[in-house]
Amino acid sequence: MALLLYASYGDGHLQAAKTIRDQLAAQGCRRIQMVDLMGEAHPLLDALSRRFYRSSYRFFPRLYGWLYEATRLAASRSPLARCLHSPGRRRLVQLLREERPDILLHTFPLFPGPPAGSPDRPALTAAIVTDYDLHRRWVHPGIDRYYAPTEEMRAELLAAGVPEERVCVAGIPVRPGFDARLRGLDRSELSRRGFDPELPLVLLIGGGAGVLGGLLPACARLLEARPRLQLALICGRNAAFARKARRRFAGHPGAGRLHVLGYVEELPELMRHAACLVTKPGGLTIAEGLAAGVPLVLFRPVPGQERRNAAYAERMGAAAVARTPDALAEAVLKLLADPVRLKESARRAEALGRPDGAERIAGDLLRQLEGYTGKEWPIRPSCRSRRNPG
Incomplete structure (x- = not known):
């Protein structure tokens, strides 16, 4: 037992x-x-x-x-x-x-x-x-x-x-499914979930209230700066924030490219098709991203284990760290604009993942x-x- x-x-x-x-x-x-x-x-x-x-x-x-x-x-x-x-x-x-x-x-x-x-x-x-x-x-x-x-x-x-x-x-x-060996194999999975398989996907996962609020202005800037980009904003079980996000982007020119989601079981599938992952630097979420071989942008690490988690992933070349919404959007845009760096970050994540x-x-x-x-x-x-x- x-x-x-x-x-x-x-x-x-x-x-x-x-x-x-x-x-x-x-x-x-x-x-x-x-x-x-x-x-x-x-x-x-x-x-x-x-x-x-x-x-x-x-x-x-x-x-x-x-x-x-x-x-x-x-x-x-x-x-x-x-x-x-x-x-x-x-x-x-x-x-x-x-x-x-x-x-x-x-x-x-x-x-x-x-x-x-x-x-x-x-x-x-x-x-x-x-x-x-x-x-x-x-x-x-x-x-x-x-x-x-x-x-x-x-x-x-x-x-x-x-x-x-x-x-x-x-x-x-x-969990099973977070595996870089499956990365990008079947983009039709995205179509079945309402995404455009031809557009790069940025996956954003909220952690606490302070982080979730900072994601909205970053999403707005990303949608405006990259017309050919789609975002998946994962709100978990925070239904109030999901409603707030939908209200804020109602009528926005890029609203059709922003997918506001609650708790999702298919996170491994989304992660392996994401160009990069924006998340809080919790140990498990970082481990999932590394196992999936996805480049990380770690947002607003709190002093303590989060800051040390973020420092490890950044030091190993698998992550960038951002502390403000503007810095977050800039980090994502720089990563997407540099295919060589994007590929290298994914390679380093995969090497660290288990x-x-x-x-x-x-x-x-x-x-x-x-x-x-x-x-x-x-x-x-x-x-x-x-x-x-x-």
């Missing part, structure tokens, strides 16, 4: 857990349980902290960045780290005693679990780092296996004292457990004796 823990601070941790759940099931795991540990253990504290998370992103980004940087290098045994890992501890121990999982997998850095030698400890405790920056909350002696997104982070983990044999570079897990990350992580989790035959979910002798005493 596998117990997958996530948190509801942004969508990336949940999506990573879902993707691994699907891969574990495909590779033979019969029982998988996903748990929002903070949501279950401390629902009021969870709601307040999520509200603070969203508000600080929008209204106090420097405060959020300061808190992130102030805690980023805290050692796992420091009083600060112990405090950060304390929420959810009691509920997790209760879950481990009730469910007796063979694998405990974290996609958010919470209390890792009981220490070695405890009868409640699973056979394998693992963590998937879901950003391109290593916050020391992830580093804990109770983690048996780390899944890092990059070789750079592997080196950081080793420098932080993690034994080399505990680290596997597998990427941030993305479309098979979820499959690799699930397979490695199973291989780490003793006695896995490929036919039955593995249970180590120690786990077996705990489940069937005597």
Whole structure:
């Protein structure tokens, strides 16, 4: 049995857990349980902290960045780290005693679990780092296996004292379909979704309210500057913003080339036909873009992990970073006007992408457990004796 823990601070941790759940099931795991540990253990504290998370992103980004940087290098045994890992501890121990999982997998850095030698400890405790920056909350002696997104982070983990044999570079897990090998193969997919297959497509994905608002003036400038360009503005579940966007562009000369969409299941298909992707620099969204081999323009990175995610993608040549609507439009226009640069950015994105990350992580989790035959979910002798005493 596998117990997958996530948190509801942004969508990336949940999506990573879902993707691994699907891969574990495909590779033979019969029982998988996903748990929002903070949501279950401390629902009021969870709601307040999520509200603070969203508000600080929008209204106090420097405060959020300061808190992130102030805690980023805290050692796992420091009083600060112990405090950060304390929420959810009691509920997790209760879950481990009730469910007796063979694998405990974290996609958010919470209390890792009981220490070695405890009868409640699973056979394998693992963590998937879901950003391109290593916050020391992830580093804990109770983690048996780390899944890092990059070789750079592997080196950081080793420098932080993690034994080399505990680290596997597998990427941030993305859903099937985000794959550069499928890029541009069947442009008729665009026709079926109401797009013009002859026009380049710029895909814009909103993140928070501050980002979404900045996308509208950038869209207006792009439509005016490039008559042969179409835009897909993904508003997610923010129906109010979608209505605002449609009202703003009603009667605009380029309105027919702006597609305002809500939550879309076909994001992998759109991404692999996009000339470039404009998005917030969340770890999972960057991973999806890299896996799809699409050049990135990262908009308004908030201090903290977003700024460090953006710095990584920019440093590796797969992204440009823009902080204002004018700078965003200019970055997209410069990229589209330079086919050589556009192709090189796509090549670098593809080189960094790991479309098979979820499959690799699930397979490695199973291989780490003793006695896995490929036919039955593995249970180590120690786990077996705990489940069937005597």
